[in-house]
Amino acid sequence: MRSPLLLAALCSPLALAQNLIEVQPHAMLRLPATTHVLQVERLHIADHGTLLIPSGLTDMHVAELRLGRNARIAIAPGEQPFRLDVESGEVAAGAQISVRGAPGSFLQPALPGRTLSLRLVAVATEALLVDARGGMGAPGYSGLDGADGKPGGCTWGQASRGYDGLRGGDGQAGARGGQVRLEVPLGFPLERLQVRLDGGAGGSAGNGGNPGAGGASKGCWLYSTSHARDGRSGQSGQSGSAGAAGNLDVVRF
Template identity: 50%
Template structure:
């Protein structure tokens, strides 16, 4: 019953500010939030644990954030930017916050890194990595090989030519890296934060289909039949282009309240 009440609370468009969430060490938790904004009094992600936030969540405000060593907060890709506000926090070495895009496939393009507005007020950290890289493009489809020709008979029929191979598909372009807006105090140590904003790699070119083998020569009693010609290979595909890199901007803190 207690768990059901907790889930119902997180399903509200605005969760109450006294809500606390803890992810135990070496575990993964997908936070079931239906609304666009979530307010937490305390969020703790223990060492080597991962918290995943859904794409529909656009803003998370935390009074106290605790990240253990190598703890991760993963934020699902979305065209809508994400805002994370932390009033007080202690982030251990190896902490990660990721809004990385998703790789493309044959059915959908790669997704860009999600823009992130990160506000850190009274936060202690030594080694935080923020990842806003774009997703990689899908590889081009391989062309099909041509079918082999049929051999001719000794008394009738002529050997057929092999079919041409199909041309390869082009690799899809990579998606753009996200834009990071960092709001921190004037005495914030820039060496404590690493960020990755690279655009996703373009997809590899597909391999061209090989031409089919020509119909084979038959060794007949009085003569040999003429073999068929081999088919031509298809055209090679082109590699996709890399996505553009994201951007970084540091701005001074302005007054805010949860």
């Protein structure tokens, strides 16, 4: 259970500078969007816990970091670069820091992985994943269905052919991967750190519209005019292109 003191601290950027932020196992905690710069004395995220950081936060300094197994720091997509400085800490296997972009939708394009500067000073790491992949492109629209043909009479007139379905829309392009700058000591084991910079996958192609049915006479007893042909199915659109990969810059000090 988090104490009332911690809950009060999460509402005050000044109080956060000297307090413990703790996420319990299998729990999720979202920081409030009240400041751009945050200083934390101790940040502890237990096994399978997740800390959500809003897009408005751009600079976070942590004196002591503890990441349990499969613990995660998830930083929301944003246009401004994000910097995380860690003075000391321990990182268990399966832990990750995510700055992934957001998938696209019919209303907005996919967002790229966020630009991240990560400085680790005295941090013992079993394995750490930095995920800066771009967002997936939005899928294409489905084509409109073709209208049905008009029926003919029972003894005269000609039924009309069904209309063709319309072509599906093209999928949108995926967003680029993030730009990651990693600052570590000379002896830091880089083989224990994995950085994913893939661009987002392109959006799926929209399906073509269904064909309209050919006109056919109805309610006729002895005679009826011929059934007209159905329309053709609309063609599918094209899949969107994948986003460009991001970039990793490693600086040793």
